[in-house]
Amino acid sequence: MIEAQDTFNNTAEMGSDGFSVLDDLIRALSGSISQENTAEIIQTCAPLSAADIAEVISKLGIEKSLPLVRALDDAINPDVYVYLDNDIVTKLFEDLDDAYIASILNQMDSDDALDLIEDLDEDAQQKILKTLSRKMRVTLEEGLTFPEDSAGRLMQRHLVAVPQFWTVGKTLDFLRAARESVPEHFYGIFVVDPMHHVVGEVPAGRILRAPRSTKMSDITLDDVHLIKADRDQEDVAHIFRREGLVSAPVVNEDNRLIGVITVNDIVDVIDEEAEEDLLKLGGVSNDDIYRDVLKTTRSRFSWLAVNLLTAILASIVISLFEATIDQVVALAVLMPIVASMGGNAGTQALTVAVRAIATKEISASNAWRVIGKEVIVGTLNGFFFAIIIGVVTWLWFSSLTLGLIISVSMVLNLIIAGFSGASIPILLDRYGLDPAVSSSVFLTTVTDVIGFFAFLGLAAMFLL
């Protein structure tokens, strides 16, 4: 209890300003590591929980965390590797002993071990698999046959299933007799037929409160959501959220029960998927603070290269009006405003649409209503900002015509921004492309080109 209270207090402090009290400890540890003082390292880490150690390793950076792991050696709780980011584990595994890695993995639940080795490259995978216990190796090899990010990779194989005709009493006796192999955390027991097809699930609460004579098949939940093992994890998460599930059985192609997915497996999936969408919208693919500099630079480069092309495209549009700008330099001063406002208004519509697509709130039946709403919002804000920028321009450059020109192009660009912001992601999704990745390039291209073209074009027509 004392230890639990300590951890709780740590975490409590963490919430208050976003900076962990572990920071002081990390600084002290950093010193011990530089001095290669193994005894001090072990002593400092002894009272920490697995989650704490994982945080310490993450924040020390790879150069210092490797000596830390080596110093702790067998004293490290295998759970630490479960809590660590996969990028960090991959880097640590590159430098750690195969025998050490095997002893760590052998102590884990098979789904956690699978999660760690699936990100390694194939050579490293094979090398580690060979050193594992036979039972763990077979389980992991089987797990690796399921597609990446599928229900099969996510599920726990450790579950309890009983025949239809069993009573609650017989089930309890069985559980007590087989206590060593019964999982600690479970949400329910599956009732299966002789072919191992799922008949139903009995939540733990129903078993605990039922008299011993009750038949298990009489207290199953009304509906069971079978998940195929090759189902994508994003779909699985969607089903869990949509139906408010706590656990669901995973079945193979013959509909036989082979595993169980529980809501706590889903938490990580939801987190991952949300992170992916956020990063993609920001032009970052599969990146995070633990990746090394060169990999990060390379992964960011391609996105910036695409953006350079759209920026050059916008410049080409501007160059069409070089003669106009040459006569009225004020145009050069004002033109970024229209393009920038279009980009921002479009991004607002786009962000809402991308999120709604990810949560499947947009489909064929309401797509046009969503687009229509964004066009109206764009039109309304377009008029407001047209008035503001029109007056500002009029006063700044003492030209009513210039004010009117920028007003008209502002309305135009914000309407188109609303329309494109909603329709581009919907269209990309319709054709099976990921709207989070490419939508914003298309959008900026549209709002830049229209913004510059409308403003400079109107100026060429009415100002000269």
Next chain:
Amino acid sequence: MIEAQDTFNNTAEMGSDGFSVLDDLIRALSGSISQENTAEIIQTCAPLSAADIAEVISKLGIEKSLPLVRALDDAINPDVYVYLDNDIVTKLFEDLDDAYIASILNQMDSDDALDLIEDLDEDAQQKILKTLSRKMRVTLEEGLTFPEDSAGRLMQRHLVAVPQFWTVGKTLDFLRAARESVPEHFYGIFVVDPMHHVVGEVPAGRILRAPRSTKMSDITLDDVHLIKADRDQEDVAHIFRREGLVSAPVVNEDNRLIGVITVNDIVDVIDEEAEEDLLKLGGVSNDDIYRDVLKTTRSRFSWLAVNLLTAILASIVISLFEATIDQVVALAVLMPIVASMGGNAGTQALTVAVRAIATKEISASNAWRVIGKEVIVGTLNGFFFAIIIGVVTWLWFSSLTLGLIISVSMVLNLIIAGFSGASIPILLDRYGLDPAVSSSVFLTTVTDVIGFFAFLGLAAMFLL
């Protein structure tokens, strides 16, 4: 089982192209609603699950969903309201009968009912509370005393706690005797002392497999993470994720057990928080596709207004160099490129930093390392793009000097973009401000101003 299979198949189809097969049904229903054909509406909806009906209501839009709800009347499963987005429920409740709303809420779990009424304005809340059953009213009024988005609002009050000296056998007998009031889904039973302080938690699996004579206090989990009722839900979600928790006891200021939060409550919180960050980064505050047009326009306006100010600031920078542009119009053509690349590179760094702050992966001990990495990434990509744009400019405008000028300003702006992209959110977070909301305005201001100033300034110095 048949029904369960049907729902599963629906959801299966949904995953394949992102467009639900419910769409056809929604179109048919839309017709029945227009014709006010109540019998047909009830018949079409009869085989649908609560989650399906919620999706139908969401996608029909408010004008058509109100007649639908009225037609279904008592046939509607109260769970439908649990699955619906709160914005939609608020709109529906405005037009529905108080007696009907009360009968819906009275059938719900108290935490679900609390979730629905907490978003209503105070008058509506009071009106509905008055019509509820006494028990539900008292529970909800108590729930409303906890701060918004706190653990107290999130927790279930329905839990099982037993005294320390009880055995597994006595606990099972108690559960069987009190079966009517035992929750179906639970993860564990709490062991408490006479003051109702939490001694430990026994997961359901441990109870099921333990012999009847085992003392409950001998099989509690090693550590328990007490959650204070006024703790923010974002912190609670962080604790659950960090420690991999399945459930945690909620305590009042005297550390007495008053409720339980389970991992499935956390799924929604994680989802909400991820959505919030995503939307805020896109310049959308607390908005979604179900909000009405005027509210949406207003909430988007303020963000665009701030952006207009930064755009005007950038224009002022440009206007400082009007004389330069007047002599070399090519500058007006090229200048948006430097600013735009800086904005995009900075956004990449910013997105990664905002996400890492949200997941508490950045704290004092590694903040400088994160910033340092972004500066290096910015420098490297800065050099690559400097070469590309330098050559393009040289060829396009046949001016080596112009090519060199744009190269130098590109490197400069991308270095500053990397630095600002990482440090602005870290700094805002350090001072208790939400980095997701305001970071990008500051960032664009920096990259626009530096981009235009460096490029035009260098041009003024070396080109004229």
